[in-house]
Amino acid sequence: QLQLQESGPGLVKPSETLSLTCSVSGGSISSSTYYWGWIRQPPGKGLEWIGSIYYSGSTYYKSSLKSRVTISVDTSKNQFSLKLSSVTAADTAVYYCARSPFSVTIFGVVTRYFDYWGQGTLVTVSS
Amino acid sequence: EIVLTQSPGTLSLSPGERATLSCRASQSVSSSYLAWYQQKPGQAPRLLIYGASSRATGIPDRFSGSGSGTDFTLTISRLEPEDFAVYYCQQSGSSPGGTFGQGTKVEIK
Numbered sequence: 442q443l444q445l446q447e448s449g450p451g452l453v454k455p456s457e458t459l460s461l462t463c464s465v466s467g468g469s470i471s472s473s474t475y476y477w478g479w480i481r482q483p484p485g486k487g488l489e490w491i492g493s494i495y496y497s498g499s500t501y502y503k504s505s506l507k508s509r510v511t512i513s514v515d516t517s518k519n520q521f522s523l524k525l526s527s528v529t530a531a532d533t534a535v536y537y538c539a540r541s542p543f544s545v546t547i548f549g550v551v552t553r554y555f556d557y558w559g560q561g562t563l564v565t566v567s568s
Numbered sequence: 569e570i571v572l573t574q575s576p577g578t579l580s581l582s583p584g585e586r587a588t589l590s591c592r593a594s595q596s597v598s599s600s601y602l603a604w605y606q607q608k609p610g611q612a613p614r615l616l617i618y619g620a621s622s623r624a625t626g627i628p629d630r631f632s633g634s635g636s637g638t639d640f641t642l643t644i645s646r647l648e649p650e651d652f653a654v655y656y657c658q659q660s661g662s663s664p665g666g667t668f669g670q671g672t673k674v675e676i677k
Contacts, residue, residue, distance in 0.1 A: 478665060488605075488613065488656055490665030501664035504569075537612055544600070548662045554603035555658075556624065558612035 443468040445538050445559035453532075453566050459525040463538030463559060470519045471496040476543045476552045479512065479523045481534040482561070489534075493541065493552050494521055501550065528566045535561040570594055572657055572669035580677040587644040589672045591657035596637050601661035604633055604642045607671075608653045616655075617642065644674075652676050 449461035463477070470477060478493035492502035494512045502510045506525070514521040525532060538559045541552035571594040581587055591602070599620035605613035615624040617633035620640055630645040644651055654673045660666025 476664070487670045488658075488668040490667070493664055503665060539612075543664075546661070550664055551601060551660045551662070551666070552664050553601055553660060554615055554618040555605075555613070556615050556618075558614075561612050 443540065443557045445540065445557055447536060447538050447559045447562040449562060449564070451563055451565060453528055453564060454568050455529055455566055456527055459523070459528050459532060459536075459564055459566070461523045461536055461538075461562065461564070463521050463523075465519045465521075465540075470514065470521065471516050474542060476501075476541050476550070477514070477521045478539050478541055478552060478555065480537045480539055480555065480558075481532075482537070483531075483534045491523065491525075491536075495543075499550075501552075530566050533564065533566045535563050537561045570597060570659055570662060570667055572659055572667055574655075574657060574669035574672045576672060577670075578673045578675060580675050581647055582677045583647050583649055585647050587642075587647055587651070587674055589642040589644075589655055589674075591635075591640040591642070591669050593638045593640075593659060597640075597659040598661040599636050599640075601659055601666065602633075602635070602640050603658045603660075604631075605656045605658065606651075606653045607656065613656060647674070649676075 476493040479491040511524040539555035540557040602620040604617040607613040621633045657669040
């Protein structure tokens, strides 16, 4: 059974960089069939896709976050990571990692849905 | 960016009743890229429906999805106590990751 587990600091100061890692077990992150993504959810609010990465390192980011986001992959450790720079209180959220099948369309790569999720980790931005 | 609007915001029903949740897109979405999720408090979302109408592995057949174009529906034929939760739709047909609706809460009446 595939499992994803987020890890990282639960408290980050304003203007600093949020760093999280997602460890994948029960399956290989190097599968050619999936992208691996980050989604966040501010307390009491809805879901927001942040970005996704393929095992080769190909990435896609939400346009409004693109200037602050970096997602990387370490296939030797079966992990992928999120860095979000210059954080503010608005970045306080539960951060989830998830797996998604993908398709190549006339618009390029689209991740179809998220079928396996980590349990999420709350990151609070506060001094 | 395609905006998904879910209605109603809250649905108050009793166990055994039928629930009908709506997801309307600001522009046409391919059915292949419309999904529904269930989220309970303190838990990660769980995939229910993908491709607008295909149930994910292990999802009971009381959950069904339908629709096309800009209008999609999630139906729960007979609510079980464990079905009271928040439901989100998601589209990803025109951009990686796509967008989520704001959610519909199904609460016990």
